[in-house]
Amino acid sequence: MGPETTPPIQNGGKINKIMALNFLMGAAGVYLWWSVYRALPDFASWLTYGLLPIKQGSHLGSSVEFFLYDTPKVMMLLFLVVFGVGILRSFFTPEKTRAFLSGKSEFAGNILAALLGIVTPFCSCSAVPLFIGFVTAGVPLGVTFSFLIAAPMVNEIALGLLYGLLGWKVAAIYMGTGLFIAISAGWIIGRLKLEGHIEDWVTQTDAPAINMEEEKLTWNDRIVYGWDAVKEIIGKVWIYVILGIAVGAGIHGFVPEGIMASIMGKDSWWSVPLSVLIGIPMYSNAAGIIPVVEALLGKGAALGTVLAFMMSVIALSLPEMVILRKVLKPKLIAVFIGVVACGILSVGYLFNMII
Amino acid sequence: MEIKVLGPGCAKCSKTEKLIREVIKETGSDASVEKITDLMKIASYGVFGTPSVIIDNQVKCTGKVPKKEDIKAWLGK
Numbered sequence: 196m197g198p199e200t201t202p203p204i205q206n207g208g209k210i211n212k213i214m215a216l217n218f219l220m221g222a223a224g225v226y227l228w229w230s231v232y233r234a235l236p237d238f239a240s241w242l243t244y245g246l247l248p249i250k251q252g253s254h255l256g257s258s259v260e261f262f263l264y265d266t267p268k269v270m271m272l273l274f275l276v277v278f279g280v281g282i283l284r285s286f287f288t289p290e291k292t293r294a295f296l297s298g299k300s301e302f303a304g305n306i307l308a309a310l311l312g313i314v315t316p317f318c319s320c321s322a323v324p325l326f327i328g329f330v331t332a333g334v335p336l337g338v339t340f341s342f343l344i345a346a347p348m349v350n351e352i353a354l355g356l357l358y359g360l361l362g363w364k365v366a367a368i369y370m371g372t373g374l375f376i377a378i379s380a381g382w383i384i385g386r387l388k389l390e391g392h393i394e395d396w397v398t399q400t401d402a403p404a405i406n407m408e409e410e411k412l413t414w415n416d417r418i419v420y421g422w423d424a425v426k427e428i429i430g431k432v433w434i435y436v437i438l439g440i441a442v443g444a445g446i447h448g449f450v451p452e453g454i455m456a457s458i459m460g461k462d463s464w465w466s467v468p469l470s471v472l473i474g475i476p477m478y479s480n481a482a483g484i485i486p487v488v489e490a491l492l493g494k495g496a497a498l499g500t501v502l503a504f505m506m507s508v509i510a511l512s513l514p515e516m517v518i519l520r521k522v523l524k525p526k527l528i529a530v531f532i533g534v535v536a537c538g539i540l541s542v543g544y545l546f547n548m549i550i
Numbered sequence: 551m552e553i554k555v556l557g558p559g560c561a562k563c564s565k566t567e568k569l570i571r572e573v574i575k576e577t578g579s580d581a582s583v584e585k586i587t588d589l590m591k592i593a594s595y596g597v598f599g600t601p602s603v604i605i606d607n608q609v610k611c612t613g614k615v616p617k618k619e620d621i622k623a624w625l626g627k
Contacts, residue, residue, distance in 0.1 A: 289599050289613060316613065320560035321600040323589045328598030400593050518558075521589055 217414075232271055239264035258448030265440045265486065269359045270433065274425055276355030281424030284316040285417040289325055296342070297333040301385050304338035309377040312345030322515065326522050327397050336393070337385020344535060345377035348510040352432060356485040361492070368546070369502060376506070376538035383534050392527035435483030442483075443490035450494055459496035466500045467543035471536055474507025484508055498550050503543030511535055551581035551625070556592045557601035566601040566615050573621045581605075581625060 243260040244251050292315045296308055317325060322343060329339040349370050357366040412420070459466050488501050516528055523531070553570060557563025567585050574581055586592060595604060599613025603624075610616070610624055 293598075317599065318560055318562065320558050320563075321598060321613075323558070324592050324598040324600060326598075327593040328596070396590060397593075400590070 228271065228275065232268070235268050235271075236264055239267075254448045256448075258444045261447045262440055262444035265360065265444070266437060269356060269436055269440065269486070270429070272359035273352065273355040273429060273432075273436070276351050276358070277425050277428050278421045280314070280351035281421030282417050283314050284424070285412055285420040287311070287315045289315055289317055289321075289328070292342070293329055293332050293334060296329070296338055299335075299338060301335055301337060302382060304335060305341040305378045305381045305385070308334075308338045308341035308381065309345040309349075309374050312342045312377060313349050313374075315342075315346070317346060320518075323518055323522055326519070327400055330393065330397065331400060335385055336390050337381045337383070339381075340384045340531065341377045341381025344380055344510060345374060347515075348377060348506060349373040350509070352428065352482050353485065353505070353509060356436070356482065360485060360489040365498070369505070372502070372542045372546075373506065373510075376510075376535065376542065380531075380534045380538050384530060387530065389527050389530060392524040392530075394522050394524060397522050432482035436486065439483035439486035443486040446487070446490035447493060450490075459491060459500045461497040461499075461547045466497070467503050467540055467547065470500050470504035470543065471507040471511075471539055474504050475511045475532075475536075476513050497547045499543040499546030499548070502546055503539050506539045506542065507536070510539070551579070552606055553581050553583045554586055554604040555583065555601055556586045556595060556597060556604065558589060558592070559587050560600065562615050563601040566603065569615065569618065570603070570621055573618060573625065577622060577625055579625045 239260050242263050243249055243256055247259065249256045249259060292311045295311070296304060299307060326339060326343065329342070330336060354366055354370060357369050459470070484505060488496075488505060492498065492501055511532060516532070519531075520528060555563065555567045555570065557566065563585075567583065570583055573579075574583065592600065592602075595602070595609070597604075597609055597612045601615065602612040603610045603616060605624055611620065
């Protein structure tokens with residue numbers, strides 16, 4: 196069905212029919228998705244005020260409506276984004292990415308590594324083998340870091356949630372600044388010439404180059420791949436999303452307007468570094484944090500401060516540092532945290548200044 | 551036949567090991583299964599996606615949970 200399969204000529208007509216059928220089903224699916232998505236606001240307010248005995252304009256009503264609207268909306272958007280990114284990822288493997296990055300010059304290599312970090316499928320638990328695989332294959336240290344920073348920070352869950360809850364502008368700002376931090380932090384680490392601060396056993400590892408046959412994937416395989424990604428990721432994060440939206444809904448309905456302005460507002464200079472510090476020990480609950488963040492923004496928290504908090508939660512995490520300590524000496528870990536934290540701080544201050 | 555499952559202990563890695571043991575039981579294969587969690591050892595196999603499956607020193611699959619049919623094919627069943 197894709198360009199990879201060459202159907203025998205006598206089956207051409209049948210294959211074309213299957214393709215047309217698949218296409219029709221896809222189009223019907225998209226139409227159905229869109230119709231349901233558009234009906235959500237009315238449905239939520241009907242549920243809240245029509246079906247439940249809740250008065251319009253009450254605190255409780257505002258909270259309940261928020262929850263009933265945002266939960267299905269975010270789930271539907273996550274579904275779409277995770278599925279799309281899943282299909283995109285089926286075109287990439289860590290092996291191909293490594294082959295592509297090895298021997299690349301520093302600056303262009305950093306940019307490519309950050310971009311590939313978004314689309315290369317890789318689980319955070321294999322960060323160490325990946326690090327070793329990259330470095331021993333001649334991918335420069337700074338380029339490897341650009342990859343390792345971008346991969347968790349700019350991810351499909353954050354993008355889907357930000358788009359759904361805060362609009363495409365915030366999602367684009369997040370993605371753009373996330374990539375910028377990954378590129379510049381990796382470049383700085385490369386310039387600092389810290390290759391000597393990798394643990395010795397890594398460079399002594401005599402890792403054989405493995406030759407695995409590259410799998411030929413058909414479009415059907417890719418759709419299954421995207422579907423598996425949906426099942427795996429949504430199966431893992433749905434509970435955090437619902438909890439996050441529930442907390443967000445509570446804030447939305449009951450916390451007075453503007454209360455966050457004094458704590459997380461633009462005028463308190465210390466709010467950005469504090470957000471980064473609080474974010475470091477928090478881990479993997481990006482899915483639950485973004486709905487809360489939306490509610491905080493609505494109550495007067497500044498966008499820059501909130502972005503800094505989110506990035507710190509997602510990109511700098513203690514458990515990851517503990518794993519990376521196996522391959523990096525303490526000084527390199529400290530530089531890594533320091534450089535990324537500085538990047539996040541400047542993003543935070545920048546957005547508090549311009550918006 | 552010697553099967554090694556490489557993985558530091560994430561959910562996918564345990565799933566892979568479980569699946570392989572299941573298939574071995576079902577097919578009555580005499581293959582042995584070893585789980586390798588040590589990062590140094592994993593790296594020395596030259597793989598960097600986990601879980602990875604290595605059969606008689608040959609990398610069979612890396613970075614994903616294999617399908618049951620694939621495992622059966624590796625076992626020659």
